[in-house]
Amino acid sequence: MSEAVAVNQETEMEEPVFDPALAEMVIEKYKDIPGNLMPVLQGIQDEYGYVPKAAVGLVAERLNVYPSQIYGVLTFYAQFHLKPRGKYIIRVCMGTACHVLGAERIRETFFERLGIGHAETSQDRRFTFELVACLGACGMAPLAMVNDETYGKMTVQKVDEIIKEYSSLPL
Amino acid sequence: MVTLTIDDKQVQVEKDATIYEAAKAAGINIPILCHDKKLKPFGACRMCLVEVEQMKGRLIPACTTPVTEGMIVRSSTPPVEKARKLVLELLLLNHPLDCPVCDKGGDCDLQNLAYDHKVNVNRLNDEKFHHVIDYNNPLIERDQNRCVLCGKCVRICDEIVSRGALTFISRGIETKIGTEFDGPLSCEFCGSCISVCPVGALLARPFKFKSRFWALQKKTSVCGYCGTGCSVTLGVKDNKVLTTVYDENQGFHNGQLCVRGRFGYQFISSDKRLKSPLIRKNGQLVEAGWDEALELVANRLKGAGASAAALATPRMTNEELVLLKQLMTQQVGSANIDHSAGYAHAALTEGLAKSFGVAAAPSSILDIQKSDLLLVIKSDAYETHPVVGFEINLAVKNKGVDLQILSDKRGKLGKLPKANTLLHKPGSEVALLNAIAKVLIDENLAGAAASVTGYAELAAGLAAFAPEQVAAQCGVSADAIKQLARTYAAAEKALIVFPVGLAYPAHTAQLAHAAANLAILAGKLGKEGSGLLVLQEKNNSQGAVDVGFVPGNGGMTAQQILDGCLSGSIKTLLVAGENPVVSYPGQSKVKDALQKVDFLVVADLFLTETAQQADVVLPVCSYAEKEGTYTATDRRVQKVTPAIPAVGQSRTEFTVYGDLIRALGGQAPTTPADAFAQIPAYAGIEYAALADDGAFAPVAVKPALVLPVAAATQVEAGKIALLTGAALYHCGTMSHYGEGTVAACPEGYLELSYADAARLQIADGVEVTVASNEGSITLQARISLRMPEGVAFAPYHFAINQVWSGAVVTSVTVSK
Structure with a gap:
């Protein structure tokens, strides 16, 4: 098992200190456009990597939208994240082709090595692990992705290689 | 009009009606869960599916589909029934069948529909929900397991209440109703969500396990708190008021209530109610019989003349006020009668009396939604009269009414779409209105x-109020003042709204003149949806004015009466329901006055702070126990009848003052109808004919322009300007005995701006000492975006009179 791996998904992760300047910038950009809630939330997620709780209050105040309504939108769309995310998003395909070719083993191995399950983030915020229904490249099954990089014909060995590779990169 | 056929019945309806509305008009019942007549159509539950001949091949939701000419609708065919049954089976799949312990049992739409559609077996099988029930607040229980996701709570909180506390969270099977970040409910606790919930997902906690719905007697009444005059239905069992029952067909407000109306009823059947008369013997108040107490009071009043005085609460019925007035003026021989500190109703008795020739506002609450522009003075219209606030929300959001606000602090109304708030310096409202009047005259917008x-005289007198001259004093730019004047003048129908009451010392006769001037100058009177509306504090404030419960010729005002107690000229004081120790300004003076006066009689429901100082305490009845009329703020006269018998040995004030009149050798009207007939202002109204919606007493306006005097207010250097006002959750001090209102807002607080809080290093929620020349008080700090820098706000219900002497603006220091 790689030594660089932090194994702790039980404790609630502490959120980084919120710097409102970035959110203000995004809000300013879309302020006067009708239907601006989605682009503002997307912009904020781009800036912070997730949508911080404090940003919801700020957006509610500035755009004069109920905080509850914003939370409703954030939980409706899968694209929004309310918790800090890792620098490297590992996605493992669980589609039919990948399933037949052993996706379950790939998932298990990632879990064993990283200690994080679906939609969880490692304590050092290096990795976020996600299971997805299909990545659309069944010919390369079983398939995994790290950010925009695709890894086809995955094996248990390749899992270790991937973890090693990304663990050595700077945070 | 459009003609269509529903179940072989010809129906003619407006062309913007839906199939559901058309069916209802024809007396055909289409089942609904998610539809509410007060809310916009939503089409979520699929219970109202019908067949439409012209739209074959699918079932059509009746609640969202507009009618078309010649439409042929069938509301109850086998495919329709089958679809509805499936909807119910799906809902009952995850919904717990805990009806035996659900408070909604007997009044539950889901239960009734399942019964109607004979859903006695479910072809489907799945796990029940297991959401955690939200018990985090004392008033509203949220049990998401019973929720059918009709979204009515979400919509009413947005569309009518404009709070938006609730929302749909997540998606698909995981969808539920919740708050931001799925936390505990944090809202105004008006309970509107409970009133529309078709199932037991939202329940009033104070009513839990108190009574089955069908065991309740439903008694209609009129809310006893503010001047809005909302109709309420009281749920009564075993002669106790156990809850308020929602009736969507009640009143102009369609049964909509605020936190006070819905949850503040507990004072009626409270254990704290006085059970018998009390007489002070050897320094202690001890229980006594009515005969003894009344004899004592009658002996004191006999021949007392001008050394006696009475302060009455505008919560008494008109008829009771007539009797008390008769007692004081005819039998006792004193013109010293007044109510609510004397100044609180001056906007009517002095202000509008001179400006309009009548001590009443010409417009009604019903005008709000018919207007083009609302000019609201003080955002507090929402706090003082929440249901009027709902009307303003609806006017702005649904009817596109322009909302202009003049206020010394920001408020919830300012967040409505396109609302424009002119934030002015405390105490400068008259100067600001004068400047607007000056613009109207100067720009020839006042031709008529x-x-x-x-x-x-007005045109000449306003010379000193050019926008440029008052801009600095008001803290509002000259351009903004001019713009507002032009917008106001341009609106076809414009309605000015402002509150008056004990907590609003700035809302004087002068403010009433200034506001009336605008309406007269710009020609806004005499039109529907236009004019001026004064929101009065108590449920019968207008009635007290109409009955003339104000100082007679040479009589003393409330403040003079208190001065008279101090100087010894007033020897006997009868306080009927008022609680001056807490609500009148200058607590130490009030206490001294009540201490000094020879003989103090207090008639009240409770042993209030004032009653504790009395020589005789008379237990009297609440609005739920008596018959009579109340006059709402727009001169809507409404009748109440007893919902329960008198609590303990308490008597109605009608009986008490009638007995005193007779004891002093007078003749008293024997029935409320007789007393009502003595009120000249209600000459055209027949008591016996008063129905649930009441009747408007006419307001004949004879306009006159009066130059308002703008008093200068100065805040001492380095101090904070303290404003008083009403908290949303309270009305006067009676709400202290309504457990629901106290649960929502248990104690006083001081709202501070972020800037001041930072400068004084005060954190949200800490206790701070507020000190003025009058005294000091400890309050909890609330840091709020509402407050401008240098201005603080405290609700007056919690003895803020320890630091407040009645000044428009009180200079205070705030320290940890």
Whole structure:
């Protein structure tokens, strides 16, 4: 098992200190456009990597939208994240082709090595692990992705290689 | 109009009606879960599916589909029934069948529909929900397991209440109703969500396990708190008021209530109610019989003349006020009668009496939604009269009414779409209105008013109020003032709204003149949806004015009466329901006055702070126990009848003052109808004919322009300007005995701006000492975006009179 791996998904992760300047910038950009809630939330997620709780209050105040309504939108769309995310998003395909070719083993191995399950983030915020229904490249099954990089014909060995590779990169 | 056929019945309806509305008009019942007549159509539950001949091949939701000419609708065919049954089976799949312990049992739409559609077996099988029930607040229980996701709570909280506390969270099977970040409910606790919930997902906690719905007697009444005059239905069992029952067909507000109306009823059947008369013997108040107490009071009042005085609460019925007035003026021989500190109703008795020739506002609450522009003075219209606030929300959001606000602090109304708030310095409202009047005259926007009495004097007198001259004093730019004047003048129908009451010392006769001037100058009177509306504090404030419960010729005002107690000229004081120790300004003076006066009689429901100082305490009845009329703020006269018998040995004030009149050798009207007939203002109204919606007493306006005097207010250097006002959750001090209102807002607080809080290093929620020249008080700090820098706000219900002497603006220091 790689030594660089932090194994702790039980404790609630502490959120980084919120710097409102970035959110203000995004809000300013879309302020006067009708239907601006989605682009503002997307912009904020781009800036912070997730949508911080404090940003919801700020957006509610500035755009004069109920905080509850914003939370409703954030939980409706899968694209929004309310918790800090890792620098490297590992996605493992669980589609039919990948399933037949052993996706379950790939998932298990990632879990064993990283200690994080679906939609969880490692304590050092290096990795976020996600299971997805299909990545659309069944010919390369079983398939995994790290950010925009695709890894086809995955094996248990390749899992270790991937973890090693990304663990050595700077945070 | 459009003609269509529903179940072989010809129906004619407006062309913007839906199939559901058309069916309802034809007396055909289409089942609904998610539809509510007060809310916009939503089409979520699929219970109202019908067949439409012209739209074959699918079932059509009746609640969202507009009618078309010649439409042929069938509301109850086998495919329709089958679809509805499936909807119910799906809902009952995850919904717990805990009806035996659900408070909604007997009043539950889901239960009734399942029964109607004979859903006695479910072809489907799945796990029940297991959401955690939200018990985090004392008033509203949220049990998401019973939720059918109709979204009515979400919509009413947005569309009518404009709070938006609730939302749909997540998606698909995981969808539920919740708050931001799925936390505990944090809202105004008006309970509107409970009133529309078709199932037991939202329940009133104070009513839990108190009674089955069908065991309740439903008694209609009129809410006893503010001047809005909302109709309420009281749920009564075993002679106790156990809850308020929602009735969507009640009143102009369609049964909509605020936190006070819905949850503040507990004072009626409270254990704290006085059970018998009390007489002070050897320094202690001890229980006594009515005969003894009344004899004592009658002996004191006999021949007392001008050494006696009475302060009455505008929560008494008109008829009771007539009797008390008769007692004081005819039998006792004193013109010293007044109510609510004397100044609180001056906007009517002095202000509008001179400006309009009648001590009443010409417009009604019903005008709000018919207007083009609302000019709201003080955002507090929402706090003082929440249901009027709902009307404003609806007007702005649904009817596109322009909302202009003049206020010394920001408020919830300012967040409505396109609302424009002119934030002015505390105490500068009259100068600001004068400046607007000056613009109207200078820019020839007041042409029609040139012939009105006082025009020339006003035009000349306003010379000192050019926008540029008052801009600095008001803290509002000259351009903004001019713009507002032009917008106001341009609106076809414009309605000015402002509150008056004990907590609003700035809302004087002068403010009433200034506001009336605008309406007269710009020609806004005499039109529907236009004019001026004064929101009065108590449920019968207008009635007290109409009955004339104000100082007679040479009589003393409330403040003079208190001074008289101090100087010894007043020897006997009868306080009927008022609680001056807490609500009148200058607590130490009030206490001294009540201490000094020879003989103090207090008639009240409770042993209030004032009653504790009395020599005789008379237990009297709440609105739920008596018959009579109340006059709402827009001169809507409404009748109440007893919902329960008198609590303990308490008597109605009608009986008490009638007995005193007779004891002093007078003749008292024997029935409320007789007393009502003595009120000249209600000459055209027949008591016996008063129905649930009441009747409007006419307001005949004879406009006159009066130059308002703008008093200068100065905040001492380095101090904070303290404003008083009403908290949303309370009305006067009676709400202290309504457990629901106290649960929502248990104690006083001081709202501070972020800037001041930072400068004084005060954190949200800490206790701070507020000190003025009058005294000091400890309050919890609330840091709020509402407050501008240098201004603080405290609700007056919690003895803020320890630091407040009645000044428009009190200079205070705030320290940890």
